[in-house]
Structure formats: structure tokens, C-alpha cells
Amino acid sequence: MISVTTSGPPCPSRRDSPLSALTTIGVGGRVPWLVEPRNVDELKAAVAWARDAGLEHRMLGGGANLLVADDGLDFVVIRSDAIRFVQRDGDDHSRLRVSCGVPIPTFVQQTREMGMTGAEPLVGIPGTIGGATAMNAGGRHGWLSDIVTRVRVLTRDQQDVEIEKTESTFGYRSSNLDDAIVLETMVVLEPGDKRAIQEKIKTYLKEKSAAQPLTEKSAGCVFKNPEGGSAGKELEAAGVKGLRIGDAAVSEKHANFIVNRGAATLRDVRELVARMRRAVHDRTGILLEREVKVWSKDPFD
Numbered sequence: 001m002i003s004v005t006t007s008g009p010p011c012p013s014r015r016d017s018p019l020s021a022l023t024t025i026g027v028g029g030r031v032p033w034l035v036e037p038r039n040v041d042e043l044k045a046a047v048a049w050a051r052d053a054g055l056e057h058r059m060l061g062g063g064a065n066l067l068v069a070d071d072g073l074d075f076v077v078i079r080s081d082a083i084r085f086v087q088r089d090g091d092d093h094s095r096l097r098v099s100c101g102v103p104i105p106t107f108v109q110q111t112r113e114m115g116m117t118g119a120e121p122l123v124g125i126p127g128t129i130g131g132a133t134a135m136n137a138g139g140r141h142g143w144l145s146d147i148v149t150r151v152r153v154l155t156r157d158q159q160d161v162e163i164e165k166t167e168s169t170f171g172y173r174s175s176n177l178d179d180a181i182v183l184e185t186m187v188v189l190e191p192g193d194k195r196a197i198q199e200k201i202k203t204y205l206k207e208k209s210a211a212q213p214l215t216e217k218s219a220g221c222v223f224k225n226p227e228g229g230s231a232g233k234e235l236e237a238a239g240v241k242g243l244r245i246g247d248a249a250v251s252e253k254h255a256n257f258i259v260n261r262g263a264a265t266l267r268d269v270r271e272l273v274a275r276m277r278r279a280v281h282d283r284t285g286i287l288l289e290r291e292v293k294v295w296s297k298d299p300f301d
């Protein structure tokens with residue numbers, strides 16, 4: 001662990017804090033500082049503090065697409081959870097400014113209550129708007145990028161700027177925001193009928209919970225879909241469903257999900273990921289690319 005000689009961060013923070021409870025799969029060791037800014041100004045001050053102290057920092061949203069090393073990390077982790085607001089973006093009712101810490105389910109529910117359609121494809125996806133913007137979250141019915149107009153970011157050199165969405169801003173499960181911190185995401189929706197929106201939400205959620213282990217502890221899809229194919233189908237055909245290392249197991253419901261059956265460690269998950277990838281490669285020659293992010297000093301793949 002690093003030793004921090006400066007005074008503490010300029011906002012609420014916890015020293016020597018475990019991350020396992022802050023990731024949806026429940027895996028991860030401690031970090032020297034977990035910083036929890038309550039607004040964008042505090043977030044910016046926290047980044048400046050970390051930089052001045054010579055400490056590396058990472059952004060944590062809902063931890064829903066994240067695996068963290070068992071023995072912890074030497075990073076300052078800045079968690080967006082307390083930065084939550086949804087405001088109108090200008091005079092137009094259909095344009096919203098959504099802060100990075102807003103949970104995706106809250107955003108979907110709030111837009112339904114406002115009678116605005118467009119966010120329904122995100123139903124059932126855990127995490128925050130900041131993480132969803134960085135990862136371009138979505139699924140078969142649409143991606144977050146479909147409704148994004150601009151993104152307010154804090155760049156690596158601490159410039160607070162708004163970036164207009166262009167064709168190259170987002171890709172499949174990725175954004176081209178150059179490791180900037182997402183502060184706010186501006187979206188455009190359309191007026192819609194609340195009951196019709198609710199029906200769509202219900203249908204999409206039913207579909208998703210029939211296919212994915214939404215009630216178990218996981219970090220979402222392990223691998224990206226290969227060009228023109230489905231990682232889940234390839235993994236299922238390779239027979240990995242139910243494969244288990246320690247307390248980490250491939251879900252019986254969806255072969256691209258690893259679930260934590262108790263006290264899984266990153267070591268267990270890493271071994272399982274390697275076996276899953278090998279099984280598909282041996283059968284098809286396809287080398288699956290990892291989707292889930294890993295925070296670890298040691299190489300993972």
C-alpha cells in the first residue's frame with residue numbers, strides 16, 4: 001500500500017476501504033482512499049487533490065462491470081454514487097442533463113414518470129449513467145449512445161468540457177472519451193404515453209430476466225460478442241455452463257455470465273475466464289475479447 005503524507009481528500013472519504021461490497025459480483029480488496037464527492041465541484045477537487053498528491057485515481061460507478069484484485073489496489077477510488085441529479089437541459093422538455101452518479105434504473109424510471117420515451121432499452125442494466133456512458137451500455141433494443149447528444153467530461157488534464165456526440169464518440173461497449181471522467185450526460189428523449197412506456201419496460205425486463213441471471217451476483221457479460229456472433233452462444237456450445245472454480249461459476253442461465261456463489265476471489269474468476277476463452281478457441285478458433293473491466297496490478301488475460 002502507498003503511504004499518503006498529504007492531508008485527506010477535500011470531500012467525504014473513507015480510509016483503507018474494501019471494494020468488494022461496491023461491486024455487483026462482490027469481489028475485491030481494499031484501496032487506501034475511497035472518495036465520495038457529493039457534487040461535480042467536489043469531484044473535480046478530489047481529482048486535483050489526487051494529482052497534487054501524486055496518486056493514481058480511478059472512477060467507480062455502480063461496480064457492475066468491474067473485477068477488482070483480491071489484495072487491493074494502490075489507487076484513490078472516486079465513487080460517483082452521491083452525485084445524482086436529472087435536470088432539464090435548456091428550454092426543451094425532451095432534453096435532459098443527467099449526472100454521472102444517477103443509477104441507470106432510476107433514470108429509466110424517472111423518464112417513464114416524466115412521460116418520456118427512449119430510455120427503455122436500458123431497463124435491467126445495473127450501474128450508473130457515468131459508467132454506462134463510458135461503456136456505452138445497452139442491448140438488443142438499443143444503446144445509451146442512441147439518446148446521447150453531448151457529454152460533459154473532466155479531461156485527463158483537468159479541463160471541464162462538453163463534447164458533442166459524433167459518429168466516432170461511441171462504439172460497441174466502448175466510448176472514445178479518452179479516459180476522461182464523465183460528469184454529466186445530455187440526452188434527448190421523445191414525449192410518449194406513460195402506459196406504453198411501462199409496457200415496453202415490462203416486456204424488455206421480462207425478456208432480460210428470462211435470459212440473464214439478474215438476481216445473482218455477477219459483473220455482467222464477461223466477453224464482448226465476436227463480429228456477427230454471440231459470445232453467449234459460442235460459450236454455451238463449448239459446454240462451459242456450470243463450470244466452477246472455487247466459488248466462481250459460469251451461470252446455468254447464460255454462459256457469458258460468471259456468478260459468485262459465495263466467497264469467489266479474483267483468482268477464481270481469472271482461472272474461469274481463461275478456461276471459458278480456451279474452450280471457445282479450441283472449438284472455433286475465435287478468441288473472445290473481454291468486456292468486463294479489471295483493476296489489478298497483475299496481468300489478467
Ligand SMILES: Cc1cc2nc3c(=O)[nH]c(=O)nc-3n(C[C@H](O)[C@H](O)[C@H](O)COP(=O)(O)OP(=O)(O)OC[C@H]3O[C@@H](n4cnc5c(N)ncnc54)[C@H](O)[C@@H]3O)c2cc1C
Nearest residue numbers: 061062063064065126127128130131132134137138182220
Ligand atoms: C446482471 C447484470 C446485467 C448487465 N446487463 C448489461 C446489459 O444488458 N448491457 C450492458 O451494456 N451492460 C450490462 N451490464 C454491465 C453494467 O451494468 C454496465 O456496463 C454499466 O454501464 C456499468 O456501469 P457502472 O456505473 O457500474 O460502471 P463501473 O462498473 O463502476 O465501471 C465500469 C467502467 O466505467 C468506468 N467509469 C465508471 N464511472 C465513470 C465515470 N463517471 N466516468 C468515466 N468512467 C467511469 C470505470 O472506471 C470502469 O472502467 C450488466 C451487469 C450486470 C451485473
